[in-house]
Amino acid sequence: MHIPDGFIAPQMYLPLYGAAAGLWAVGARRIARDLDETTLPWLAALTAAAFALSFIALPLPGGTSAHVTGVGLLAACFGIWQAFMALSLVFAIQALLFGDGGVTTLPLNALAMGFAGALAARGVFLSTRRVGQTPALFLAGWIGLFLPAVLIALALGAQPLIAANEAGTPRYFPFGWSVTLPALLIPHALLGLGEGALTVLGGRAIERLRERYRND
Amino acid sequence: MIEVAGLHHDYGGQPSLVDIAFTLAPGEKVVLLGSNGCGKSTLLKILDGLIAAKSGRVDYDGQAVSPSTLKQPDWRRRFRREVALLFQNPDVMLFNPSVYDEIAFGPRQMELDDVDARVRHWAGLVGVTEFLDRPPFTLSGGEKQRVALAALLALEPRLLLLDEPAAALDPRATGWLVDFLADLPVTLLVTTHNLGLAPELGQRALVLGEDHRLLHDGDIEPFLADTERLIAANLAHVHRHRHGGLEHRHWHGHDWQ
Amino acid sequence: MPSAALERAKFLVWLAAIVAASWLSDAAWLAAGLGLVLLAAGRAVFRLTRRALLATLAFTGTVSLTYAAWFWWQQDALPLDWLVTVNLRVLLMALLTFLFIERTNLFLALGFSRRLSFLLVLAVSQSLALRRTLDEFRQGLDSRALVRVGLRDRYRAAARAAGWLFDRALANAHESARAMQSRGMFR
Structure with missing residues (x-):
């Protein structure tokens, strides 16, 4: 979500930075343990792929398109911590080098998409894989897009509650949950179908590539 | 067939093509020479209507070619059928589940009745029949390029634009490609920075200089004999040679692979 | 050659400015901050302002218009105070970031x-x-x-x-x- 700076109150983004920082520390240690000396190049390559993924158009009916998030694909194929660290770096690069997104919305995106989204996608993928690879990848792609939208809608809708002036008028994002939830959840439930379809196809392609690497 | 006039293009303020003008007549086989980064690929993409030039015109049979004019369905259908571009990296053109479907992609859009015959004909001519059932991305670089070429030729285009088609080929495959293109009854514009190969691909050369201007348009042989202009185009260079204890300097055109 | 210490100092100043701007909800202070940043931008002011507007306009414009319409429907008035402060704050923060991106070598700043x-x-x-x-x-x-x-x-x-x-x-x-x-x- 490209929410510019200035809509999220510091009462929310500062604690979120604290929470994200803790998870980044854990993530860094987990990845370093799993990958040892290849950690840095691996993480850099995965970050680059996650960054570039957002430039792939998610095809929608009628010739239009939206952007791919790739949360489900990254989490299903590479695991929670790898997805979380790579996506966090993507948000940092977008905010600090290209001015996309924002620095005060960065921890919200990192926690909602990178952490909660990846966690849910990985969980759904692992628990439904017995049924079949295709439904597991599809659900991972769907939940990886939908759950972050729920969390971001909740965070945005909370702004009038946590930071209003004496008269009760909002100072940051102005709408409550009655507006943010339907406005974000309905389109994202549908976009999730496209993301799910692409996760199935992309996941299969990655699986075949890995087989090829194993055979070589 | 193609008429280019006053073409300028830049990327973020950096010029990539400056004041380009030339024409291509039907049946000509032309080589576009230039060092890396001089704008060859950009020019081909503009000719194929994929990128809008900053200024200037490209006409195909008298009709303007650009991303905006190609939004018009009838014009697009005709232009895309008659003009084909082979990208330097064949990966970016291949997305179908099998080589068969890849070659059939164009003919199926045309709703032709002889799709199967066309696929087998062109697969046989470029030598990829044995791969028809395989997904294209499992092939080697040279094989992918043949598949991409067959996929383009299955529509029997009039004008074929090829971007560094020999860059990823070994000497045997390069020899095959040269013979294959020579026999092909199409108008051809081929880019290369390989001086040894250039005269094999066409009689006329368009040369892009490092200043992104057209340095030469005409017969290829006199240009290849003009050392100073070769060096100016960064297609040849001077360096020291050691032959049996003697050392001397002379100009040199490397045929990179 | 830019020194790493200088780049790091710029990084910290920018961070402090972002946090400060995000606390402000007073139109006068926000306008003063915006004036300062525009002055600091110097000759790049129009280019950076354009970039900042382009990057934020879709979201800010949509929210501003729908909130204004909703407020009008509810109270027969415009939420002028909100419109001014939030739009000023968003523009100020975006400009701060684009100015930072333009003037700082991030790779040196993170060289610690x-x-x-x-x-x-x-x-x-x-x-x-x-x-x-x-x-x-x-x-x-x-x-x-x-x-x-x-x-x-x-x-x-x-x-x-x-x-x-x-x-x-x-x-x-x-x-x-x-x-x-x-x-x-x-x-």
Whole structure:
């Protein structure tokens, strides 16, 4: 979500930075343990792929398109911590080098998409894989897009509650949950179908590539 | 067939093509020479209507070619059928589940009745029949390029634009490609920075200089004999040679692979 | 040659300014801050303002218009105070960031951690190369499309691009690990 700076109150983004920082520390240690000396190049390559993924158009009916998030694909194929660290770096690069997104919305995106989204996608993928690879990848792609939208809608809708002036008028994002939830959840439930379809196809392609690497 | 006039293009303020003008007549086989980064690929993409030039015109049979004019369905259908571009990296053109479907992609859009015959004909001519059932991305670089070429030729285009088609080929495959293109009854514009190969691909050369201007348009042989202009185009260079204890300097055109 | 200490100082000043701007809800203070940033931008002021507006307009415009309409419907008035403060704050913060991006070498600013700056350099350079090739994937499909490409083929093409992306990423990871080893990066 490209929410510019200035809509999220510091009462929310500062604690979120604290929470994200803790998870980044854990993530860094987990990845370093799993990958040892290849950690840095691996993480850099995965970050680059996650960054570039957002430039792939998610095809929608009628010739239009939206952007791919790739949360489900990254989490299903590479695991929670790898997805979380790579996506966090993507948000940092977008905010600090290209001015996309924002620095005060960065921890919200990192926690909602990178952490909660990846966690849910990985969980759904692992628990439904017995049924079949295709439904597991599809659900991972769907939940990886939908759950972050729920969390971001909740965070945005909370702004009038946590930071209003004496008269009760909002100072940051102005709408409550009655507006943010339907406005974000309905389109994202549908976009999730496209993301799910692409996760199935992309996941299969990655699986075949890995087989090829194993055979070589 | 193609008429280019006053073409300028830049990327973020950096010029990539400056004041380009030339024409291509039907049946000509032309080589576009230039060092890396001089704008060859950009020019081909503009000719194929994929990128809008900053200024200037490209006409195909008298009709303007650009991303905006190609939004018009009838014009697009005709232009895309008659003009084909082979990208330097064949990966970016291949997305179908099998080589068969890849070659059939164009003919199926045309709703032709002889799709199967066309696929087998062109697969046989470029030598990829044995791969028809395989997904294209499992092939080697040279094989992918043949598949991409067959996929383009299955529509029997009039004008074929090829971007560094020999860059990823070994000497045997390069020899095959040269013979294959020579026999092909199409108008051809081929880019290369390989001086040894250039005269094999066409009689006329368009040369892009490092200043992104057209340095030469005409017969290829006199240009290849003009050392100073070769060096100016960064297609040849001077360096020291050691032959049996003697050392001397002379100009040199490397045929990179 | 910019010094790492200077770049780090600029980074910290920018961070402090962002946090300060995000606390402000007073139009006069916000306008004063905006004036300062515009002055600091100097000759780049129009270019940076344009970039800042382009980056924020879609979201800010939508929220401002819908909130104004809703407020009008509820109270027969415009939420002028909100409109002024929030739009000023968003523009101020975006301009601060674009000014920072223009004036600071982030890689030097983060040089306190060799690993972090190395990670960023590696990731950014690879991203830019991948992005260029993804552009070519789009053009590759475009050049072969005689008619409007159906949803199924567009999904196939998008998935193929994603697959290629991860293939490239795996190969790049391998290559840079080797390169780092040969330059004595580990142990």
